[in-house]
Amino acid sequence: MSSRPELQAPPEIFYNDEEARKYTSSSRIIEIQAQLSERAMELLALPDDGVPRLLLDIGCGSGLSGETLSENGHQWIGLDISQSMLNIALEREVEGDLMLADMGQGLGFRPGVIDGAISISAVQWLCNADKSSHDPRLRLKAFFGSLYRCLARGARAVLQVYPENLAQRELILGFAMRSGFAGGVVVDYPHSTKKRKEYLVLTCGPPSLSAATPQGKGEQEESCSADEGSGDEENQTVCISDRHRPRKKQKITKKGKGREWVMKKKEQMRRKGNVVPPDTKYTARKRKARF
Amino acid sequence: MRLLTHNMLSSNIKGVANGFPLRIEVEKVVEKQVDFNADFLKNMFAKIEWKALVDASRSMGYSELPGDANPSMLDSDDFLQKFHHALLELHLEEGALVCPETGRKFPVNKGIPNMLLHEDEV
Numbered sequence: 001m002s003s004r005p006e007l008q009a010p011p012e013i014f015y016n017d018e019e020a021r022k023y024t025s026s027s028r029i030i031e032i033q034a035q036l037s038e039r040a041m042e043l044l045a046l047p048d049d050g051v052p053r054l055l056l057d058i059g060c061g062s063g064l065s066g067e068t069l070s071e072n073g074h075q076w077i078g079l080d081i082s083q084s085m086l087n088i089a090l091e092r093e094v095e096g097d098l099m100l101a102d103m104g105q106g107l108g109f110r111p112g113v114i115d116g117a118i119s120i121s122a123v124q125w126l127c128n129a130d131k132s133s134h135d136p137r138l139r140l141k142a143f144f145g146s147l148y149r150c151l152a153r154g155a156r157a158v159l160q161v162y163p164e165n166l167a168q169r170e171l172i173l174g175f176a177m178r179s180g181f182a183g184g185v186v187v188d189y190p191h192s193t194k195k196r197k198e199y200l201v202l203t204c205g206p207p208s209l210s211a212a213t214p215q216g217k218g219e220q221e222e223s224c225s226a227d228e229g230s231g232d233e234e235n236q237t238v239c240i241s242d243r244h245r246p247r248k249k250q251k252i253t254k255k256g257k258g259r260e261w262v263m264k265k266k267e268q269m270r271r272k273g274n275v276v277p278p279d280t281k282y283t284a285r286k287r288k289a290r291f
Numbered sequence: 292m293r294l295l296t297h298n299m300l301s302s303n304i305k306g307v308a309n310g311f312p313l314r315i316e317v318e319k320v321v322e323k324q325v326d327f328n329a330d331f332l333k334n335m336f337a338k339i340e341w342k343a344l345v346d347a348s349r350s351m352g353y354s355e356l357p358g359d360a361n362p363s364m365l366d367s368d369d370f371l372q373k374f375h376h377a378l379l380e381l382h383l384e385e386g387a388l389v390c391p392e393t394g395r396k397f398p399v400n401k402g403i404p405n406m407l408l409h410e411d412e413v
C-alpha cells in the first residue's frame with residue numbers, strides 16, 4: 001500500500017470523481033467498510049426494542065457505512081466533505097439524507113436530537129491542516145463539542161479511526177474527553193497489523209453504568225472502568241480491550257451462527273413449546289476461549 | 292433532503308445565536324415513498340419542533356398537518372400518516388436553506404444541502 005491518503009491531499013480533493021468511483025467499486029473495500037460498520041453498530045448498543053432511531057453517519061462518503069444503518073432499520077443523516085463521494089451515494093440511492101459539510105467546522109444540529117452517531121474511517125482526517133486557516137486542534141474541538149451537543153443524553157458515538165500514530169490517537173481521544181464524553185478506545189485484533197481496528201466508543205452525558213466502555217466480544221477479562229467524568233485530561237481512562245478471535249471463528253459468525261441465528265433458533269424452540277432462556281444482551285455472545 | 296433533517300438542522304455560522312429553523316426556498320420538491328413505522332414516529336415526536344415542521348411542509352406544498360400537536364394525537368392513525376408523509380416522504384430536491392438570522396443561503400442541489408461555511412463564518 002502506498003502512503004496514507006490523509007497525507008496525499010485534502011479529503012475533498014483526494015476523493016475526487018475518479019477516486020470516489022474506484023473506492024466504491026472495490027469489492028474488498030465494500031466488504032471491509034460493511035464489517036467496520038456492523039461492528040460500530042454493535043458498539044453503539046442501541047436499545048434492543050426494534051424501534052428505528054435517528055443516527056448520524058459522519059464522513060459518510062458514498063454510503064457504504066450508511067447502508068448498514070439502513071439494513072438495521074434506522075433513519076440516518078450522512079455528511080461528507082467530498083461532493084464526488086456524495087454523488088456516488090446518490091447514484092447508489094442510499095436511504096439516508098445527505099449533506100455536504102465539513103465536520104471540522106462543527107455539526108449544525110439542534111441540541112440533544114440525535115440518537116447515536118457512527119463514523120467509519122473518517123475522523124483521522126481532522127488531524128491534518130489542509131489550509132492555512134486550519135488548526136487541527138480547533139477543528140477537533142469544534143467537531144467533538146458539536147457532536148456532544150447534538151446527541152441525546154446517554155446516546156453514544158462510535159468512531160472507527162485510523163490514527164497515524166500514538167500522538168494522533170491521543171490527540172483525538174483527548175478532545176473527545178474534553179468535550180464531556182466518557183468512554184475510551186476498543187481495539188479489535190490488536191496483534192495484527194492488517195486487521196487491527198480501533199473504535200472510539202463515546203457516551204454523552206453524566207457518567208453512568210452505560211458509559212462503561214464495552215469490551216470486545218468474549219473478552220470480559222479485559223475489563224476496564226468508566227471515566228470518572230471530571231472532564232479532566234489526566235483522569236481519562238483509555239480502555240484497550242484485546243480482541244484476537246482466530247480467523248476461523250469469525251468465519252462461522254459470518255455464515256450466520258451469530259446472534260440473529262441464535263435468536264431464530266430460540267424462537268423456533270419457543271414455538272415448539274420448549275423452555276428457552278429469555279433473550280438478553282448476553283444472548284449469543286462469544287464465550288471466553290477458556291476459563 | 293427530507294423535513295426530518297430540516298427539523299434537526301440549524302445554521303452554525305459563527306456568531307449566530309438562533310439558527311433554527313432554516314427558511315426553505317423551494318425550486319423543486321420530489322416525493323418518495325417510505326415504509327410507515329409508527330414506533331419511529333412516536334419516538335421522534337418529542338424531538339420535533341412542531342411549528343417548524345408545519346411551516347416547512349407548507350412551504351413544500353403540503354398543508355395537512357394540524358397547527359398544534361400533542362402526544363395524545365399519536366394514537367390517531369390519520370395523524371401518524373400525515374406526520375409520516377411530512378417528515379419522511381417530502382424531499383427538497385432543488386432550492387436553498389436560508390439562515391434565519393443572517394440571510395445566508397445554503398444551496399440545495401440534487402437533494403443535497405451544501406452546508407460548508409466560508410472561512411470567515413467559522
Ligand SMILES: C[S@@+](CC[C@H](N)C(=O)[O-])C[C@H]1O[C@@H](n2cnc3c(N)ncnc32)[C@H](O)[C@@H]1O
Nearest residue numbers: 011059060061064065080081082102103122125
Ligand atoms: C475512507 S472514506 C469512508 C467513507 C464511508 N464512511 C465508508 O465507510 O465507506 C472517508 C471519508 O471521510 C470524508 N471526510 C474527510 N474529512 C472530512 C471532513 N472534515 N468532514 C466530512 N467528511 C470528511 C471523506 O470525504 C471520505 O468520504
